[in-house]
Amino acid sequence: MEEERTCRTMHGSNEADNTMKLLRDKPPAHYILQIDSFSLLLKILEKSDAKSYDSMTFEACGYKWKLSLYPNGDQKRNAKGFISLYLRIEETNALPVGWEINLNCTFFVLDQIQEKYLTIQDVCGKFRHLYALKKDTGLSRLMQLDVFKDEENGYLIQDKCVFGVEVSVNSYKGRGECLAMPVKPSSATYTWKTVDSCKSNEMRLSDVFTRQGFEWDINQLAKKCCGFFIYLRRLKLFPRGTEANKGKNLSLYLESLDSKTTLIVYAEFKLRVKHQLNGEDIEKTAEHLFTGLEGGWGFGAFQSLNDIADTSKGFLVNGTLIVEVEFVRISSVKSFTEGCGN
Known part of the structure; x- marks a missing residue:
């Protein structure tokens, strides 16, 4: 099925002028971050005085990466009231001195009502640049928090949500993680x-x-x-x-x-x-x-x-x-x- 343009916008975001938003059926090719309880994640971050949740390390295009999610927005980048999502390169010590990576990446949020992924990417295939002093890239204003939390929009349903990323065109490898709902063990x-x-x-x-x-x-x-x-x-x-x-x-x-x-x-x-x-x-x-x-x-x-x-x-x-x-x-x-x- 062909990708569909979406009419949903990130109101008030300067990044929206430089990004293109599409709906598609296919999941992210490189990594999925599924959260079974968004409210629990907020509670954990609050109690640990942390601002972001970092995924496990995954490999794509020959490099190691992590997804970094700011569920209350990256306030250092003036993104309070938004969802912020970044891709960060890891294990750079193995790279040659003076390394530089040019990439374009697409970020995903699952619309659980339409069962499609909202994709956000740079217009015209614009490249992003990573190097020793700049190891992450992404969107500080991925989506307004109130838009994300409104169940009618489909992004947060029964406290569950899904994010993802593609670093380049590639086949889906099935890599990802799930922050599962906590349960009481039978032998406690x-x-x-x-x-x-x-x-x-x-x-x-x-x-x-x-x-x-x-x-x-x-x-x-x-x-x-x-x-x-x-x-x-x-x-x-x-x-x-x-x-x-x-x-x-x-x-x-x-x-x-x-x-x-x-x-x-x-x-x-x-x-x-x-x-x-x-x-x-x-x-x-x-x-x-x-x-x-x-x-x-x-x-x-x-x-x-x-x-x-x-x-x-x-x-x-x-x-x-x-x-x-x-x-x-x-x-x-x-x-x-x-x-x-x-």
Whole structure:
């Protein structure tokens, strides 16, 4: 089927004068970014104080790329109230000194009502230029945010949306990712008993456990110095938090082993220290997008060591401390080859 011109415009955007918008049936040839919950993405970015979501790395035309989505607009480029979408080149260290790439790219937004893709590209096949000091290109004002959010326009339906990019004319390779809806795992709680922790100066690892198909573990360091205290922490990636709480608080973190690879995992979870005399547990709730850039996520000052070490308070019994993690919801960014919820 031939491409159809669309009458929809990006009102108030200077970029609209230099871009052409078409509707077409075919999906993007190089990469698709599917988001199953746009509101959840906004919440994650807000809590992590981030402005954009970067896709996994993908290959097209012999280079490595990422899509960078600003769901509230790239305010540094005066695009508040718009959706901003950029293509960024990655792994440029392998390129020769003085490299420069000339390209034209087409950005996509799925119209779920018409089941067609709105394509936005430069007029007359205009080339864009990337080099060492300019590694991204795209549209700061891809679409007005209120137009995007209006379900009558078809771009955001039941909180789901799809973006994409083509770097050049090429056959569709089926590469892409899906930010899946979070679900509560069937077996949500993992319990770990740490025995004689006060007698060891060495780091301890819990057994690796699987929830909702993802592998996790909890890391513990037990040390005795001027009395009893325990650290539950990631030594390599949390040095500041460790030093700030040293000898004062119990620190407790959760790590996703899958996030050390290319898999991005979102989890909402509860960390707790069990009261062993039928009293009230110590419990804190956290949520985090595990990207592999950190060793874990949790609390540097989970609870005062004086409270933990006081055996009359019921948390430490016969040298044993019981730690639990309960998963409230888990989601992940999956490649399309792994499958994604409808």
